[in-house]
Amino acid sequence: MDDTGFQRGQALLRRHLTDSPPSTFSLLGRDWDLLDGVFSPAQTPVTALFSTWLPYPAGGAFLEVGSGTGVTAVTAALSGCRAVTALDVSTAAVANTRLNVARHGVEDRVRVLHSDLFSALDPAEEFDLIYWNSNFAEAPDDFVNETDLHHAFFDPSYRTHRQFVEQAPAHLARGGRVMLGFSTIGNFALLKRFCAHAGLEPVVVRSESRQVDPATTLEFQLLELR
Template identity: 45%
Template sequence: MTVEETPETVAQALQHALVGEDLPDSFTLLGREWSLHRGVFPSTLSAATEVLASIVPYPSGGSFLEVGCGTGVISVTAALTGCTSVTALDINDKAVANTAANAERHGVSDRMRVLHSDMYAGLDPSDRFDVIFWNVPWTYVEDDFSLSTDLHSAVFDPGYRGQARYLAGAPEHLSDGGRLLLGTADLGDRERLDAIAAQSGMRVELLHRVRRIEEVRVMEYHLLELHAK
């Protein structure tokens, strides 16, 4: 099931994250304290980060890549959970700095690298990972929607072009037997995602469905895995 959310509603929350003077410079999540830089999507604005960080199958002893790392909660959790090598990417340079700060805060900088990157562009061609994950911007908007702020790319994916690039580029960076994962919600357009996956020669499997009561409604978060057909 897909639930619709207007871009206007999302934009109001983003505007607050950009200029809200009442926002703290840290937050508590998963029993840990995290730094929050202004201009980075707050990981507590919804339960998505908490839910997905708790159910992602981190490859203990392996390598983990997160696209769109934001504050770095999931990447740092991967390192704390036993991944020996974690790479975190974000197109927002403020998020890169925020993730690096949280890696240092939790003592995992030695096994993490944080890169400013548009999708996979910042990686070396030889980079391979046991798990690739992206908590995608699931709010669907049309192709001509203007991403006018750094935070827009955290929640809007016009025409799901970003997700198409994510799927198309992932095979080049997956290790043998590696897993390609995607976090989304019932606000996402699942039919469109399935069609994009099919174009890339993949099928979508629902691994987990988690329902959370939030301020306005019950949200349903999905962890998906992409498989070659």
């Protein structure tokens, strides 16, 4: 396990808990609601970077796993996707995504589901792009995500990453793509092993280094599982 990734994930979680984020924030030229216990896009650069970089399928179907506040799902709907499905295992995140979908008037094309990965989907549902800005800090096997917010940062033994890699391809439309928002604190070697088992290869399609606190610079990476 990558101790550095786990420790950095803990530092990010502590910052979320101690900084008491505001109940609204501005990002990508729009205003957003933020509920307690939901991953705050105002406190790390990831949401803005990935939401800007994603190749939203114009006129197509987009699935966001782990939608959090819903910034990316709403951006997808406003960028020309015909149908957006946003899901999250956190009930607070589901409520938060619904709030921002309503705030931006895209209820007609965004469906929000409470779901552990793909479990709430019809097995036959297909998407042109499946995306997850993942909880890329690998936690020890016996670590328990005791709150909704923990799920935003930690994946014990990368069990959820393994399931994502195994299950996402079954929901792809012809020519569809699977992408992961990742970073250098994630366990890329383990992800690569899961991908190899599934006949896939993780490829960095875009990356950028950003200082996240005075002592830490991280590289954020948009991966495609090809």
